[in-house]
Amino acid sequence: MFFYMPTKVYQEKDVVINKSEEWCILGNRALIVTGRSSARANGSLADVIAALTSNKKEYVIFSEIEENPSVDTVMRARDMGISNKVDFVIGIGGGSPLDAAKAIALMIFHSGKDKDYLYTKGSDEALPVVAIPTTCGTGSEVTPYSILTRTELLAKGSIPHKVFPRYALVDSKYLGYAPVSVLHNTAVDALAHFYESYINTNATDYSRMMVEKGLKVWARSKDVLEGKREVASSDLDNMMLASSMAGMAISMTGTSLPHGLSYPVTVRRGMPHGMGVGYFQAGYLREADKTDRDNVLKWSGFGDADELADFYSKVCTAEKLDEEILILSAEEILSNEMKLKNCPYIVDREKMLRIVGVN
Ligand SMILES: [Fe+2]
Incomplete structure (x- = not known):
């Protein structure tokens, strides 16, 4: 029997801002990973940007994660992260952006590997991930799982790598916009x-x-x-x-x-x-x-x-x-x-x- 849950979880109002000095220490330049619109609509993206700015951190935004994210989308975000030399990843949204953020953090860390590495057993080391859920089902903010769609195989499945987020920042005010x-x-x-x-x-x-x-x-x-x-x-x-x-x-x-x-x-x-x-x-x-x-x-x-x-x-x-x-x-x-x-x-x-x- 075991119990292992290495993610530090905060659930409180305005947690992204209030705990920013703590979680912003994870890096100097973040890749923010979101879906196309909800993170803008519910205020979570604005909170993350305000937190990063007040802690003098840089960031780039990849806002093209689709529902049931594909391996190809993960690889495009990974390329953006590598070319911008990011050193941590922030996922905002439902399960799709959070799952994608973990896979992207893995693939930026293993920058010499191609997309086949996602479904190959090997090192699970990844850039640190901060997960900010805005829906109430995935639980991805506290799991090591990343479920991706392999379009060419018409299949969806968990990658074998386990990437727990370092922080889960849970603020239910975002859910009110869902x-x-x-x-x-x-x-x-x-x-x-x-x-x-x-x-x-x-x-x-x-x-x-x-x-x-x-x-x-x-x-x-x-x-x-x-x-x-x-x-x-x-x-x-x-x-x-x-x-x-x-x-x-x-x-x-x-x-x-x-x-x-x-x-x-x-x-x-x-x-x-x-x-x-x-x-x-x-x-x-x-x-x-x-x-x-x-x-x-x-x-x-x-x-x-x-x-x-x-x-x-x-x-x-x-x-x-x-x-x-x-x-x-x-x-x-x-x-x-x-x-x-x-x-x-x-x-x-x-x-x-x-x-x-x-x-
Ligand atoms: Fe599920």
Whole structure:
């Protein structure tokens, strides 16, 4: 058993500015990595620039990270970082910019390697990374994972390198600017991280401690997601905290079948990540050990798996997936030993088809 979480986490209002003297020591010239627009709209980019400026640090901005970032985008950002001689990387946004920031920091450090190094085992050394989440699902600010899309293979997958951010600066004020669909889909992603971490071969008392407490925090704001009351700033705090706790849980255990099943759905049908992983949760839980299932459902405020499925259809409004993609996802994961081994129960083809909803 182990517990390893080397990221220093601060969650408080105006943390980027208030803790700037501390985190700005990491380097002298930063590469700021963001998506195309949200970091400007929610004020996080302005805070980072103000913090760097007041600490007399230089910076360049790469603001072209797309959803489900590709290896090619990572390599373009890496080239920008190298030519500008940056010595640390700041990722701002949802999972896509944060995951990309880790891969970029790795590839700037290993500047002599080509893109194949991303998916080759080797040194994990990277430039220091500061992660500033602006959505409530990825947990990427406290995980070592970087999930990239390999466009030529029509595949999405985690790189084998582990890059923990040095700092996670969590300020829920940015989440207040997220569109409702992003809030909903990312909150469901966090829920999926909890479930898949708890029902996981690698689960330990440490990781389960994080899941139990984290789900109770998540459940405090569940009725906001269901539209039963207006969102308050304490809900944004709860959702950000739950997301980071879920990230800590999966940093110990990894995810399980639903995440693996969702990747083909995202790459081939364009379904957002949280919606994709949420699609398979009820099926995953129904096949799990009853005590485990009852525990996680109770802590997250659901009576049974059917209630969870109803919540999912209400909150994520996903279209029913066609049988072709469901069978393809099932077949792909049945041949993926890495993902199968995280599932604590035996899964044959018949059970897998039940999980994805093909009978
Ligand atoms: Fe996820």
